[in-house]
Amino acid sequence: MKTIVVSGGTDGIGKAVALTYLERGDEVVVLGRNTEKGDALLVEAARRGAADRAHFITADLSLVGETRKAADEIRARFAKIDGLVLCAQHFRSTRLVTAEGFENTFALYYLSRFVLSHELEGLLSAASAPVVVNVCGPGIDFGEIRWNDLGRERDYTGIDALMQGSRLNDLLGVGFAQQHPESPVRYVLLNPGSVRTSFSGEYDPVMAEQIEAARENAKPVEEGIQPVLAALDAPPSTPLSASTMGEPLELAGSAFDPDAARRLYGLTAVLLADTAS
Numbered sequence: 001m002k003t004i005v006v007s008g009g010t011d012g013i014g015k016a017v018a019l020t021y022l023e024r025g026d027e028v029v030v031l032g033r034n035t036e037k038g039d040a041l042l043v044e045a046a047r048r049g050a051a052d053r054a055h056f057i058t059a060d061l062s063l064v065g066e067t068r069k070a071a072d073e074i075r076a077r078f079a080k081i082d083g084l085v086l087c088a089q090h091f092r093s094t095r096l097v098t099a100e101g102f103e104n105t106f107a108l109y110y111l112s113r114f115v116l117s118h119e120l121e122g123l124l125s126a127a128s129a130p131v132v133v134n135v136c137g138p139g140i141d142f143g144e145i146r147w148n149d150l151g152r153e154r155d156y157t158g159i160d161a162l163m164q165g166s167r168l169n170d171l172l173g174v175g176f177a178q179q180h181p182e183s184p185v186r187y188v189l190l191n192p193g194s195v196r197t198s199f200s201g202e203y204d205p206v207m208a209e210q211i212e213a214a215r216e217n218a219k220p221v222e223e224g225i226q227p228v229l230a231a232l233d234a235p236p237s238t239p240l241s242a243s244t245m246g247e248p249l250e251l252a253g254s255a256f257d258p259d260a261a262r263r264l265y266g267l268t269a270v271l272l273a274d275t276a277s
């Protein structure tokens with residue numbers, strides 16, 4: 001029986017992946033901030049005969065402290081993880097700073113994925129063919145990392161924060177492979193294309209209209225999760241890979257720059273050290 005951990009598994013792609021593996025007879029751990037949605041998922045799991053294999057851990061993943069606590073709980077309760085699926089995301093048209101002082105998109109889209117990836121590497125390594133599937137935005141060739149303003153204090157826009165987050169996640173993948181050179185864990189950066197999900201977020205009226213239009217043209221979740229399932233079922237042979245809509249991407253260019261990845265790892269380690277409990 002596999003153990004699959006899904007961050008942001010209460011809706012959209014994460015939820016569909018979670019239910020798929022519960023249906024197949026595997027064990028699934030969902031991390032989410034919304035207990036009502038978490039309870040509903042457990043009810044749905046029970047309805048499908050998977051009550052004893054479904055677990056929900058409440059965590060606001062925009063907070064490093066809560067993300068670390070969730071990782072600690074997983075380490076305490078499970079002996080191995082076969083798949084870690086990173087999906088938690090929440091768009092914000094207006095800038096928000098968390099109680100820990102980080103800009104919300106930076107904290108949720110990037111920092112929580114950094115913490116979960118690195119802190120669960122040991123448990124992943126205990127599985128026979130472990131894989132991290134980071135569902136993000138590789139292959140989109142825009143988005144600037146503002147190295148001296150990662151929290152985007154100057155001229156914030158939600159799209160810029162989101163696109164920066166995607167670039168940071170590309171480098172997180174490169175950095176993960178650098179930091180764990182002997183690890184059996186395969187790290188997959190995966191862009192599913194446009195999928196009709198909940199698009200969790202707080203949108204201004206213009207953006208809300210655009211999102212509604214995008215949802216109408218997007219593919220259904222059952223179709224959108226196929227590349228995620230494929231990566232979980234048959235992890236790639238290389239330590240790091242990236243794909244968009246099932247098409248492999250070359251790990252070249254500034255998006256996957258090894259020096260930038262080392263720089264980001266160092267910067268992140270300093271930021272996280274400041275939040276150490």
Ligand SMILES: NC(=O)c1ccc[n+]([C@@H]2O[C@H](COP(=O)([O-])OP(=O)(O)OC[C@H]3O[C@@H](n4cnc5c(N)ncnc54)[C@H](OP(=O)(O)O)[C@@H]3O)[C@@H](O)[C@H]2O)c1
Pocket residue numbers: 007008009010011012013014031032033034037059060061062086087088089090108135136137191192193194195196197198199200201218
């Ligand atoms: N859908 C697409 O077209 C598309 C395209 C490219 C890439 N992606 C990427 O795919 C990933 C999954 O997206 P999706 O479309 O499935 O998104 P979604 O339907 O909006 O789901 C996002 C999940 O994250 C959770 N979440 C939000 N804020 C959280 C927090 N502070 N703590 C814990 N959980 C939180 C949400 O829970 P709540 O219900 O509580 O908000 C929800 O379960 C995202 O990283 C997204 O950027 C999606």
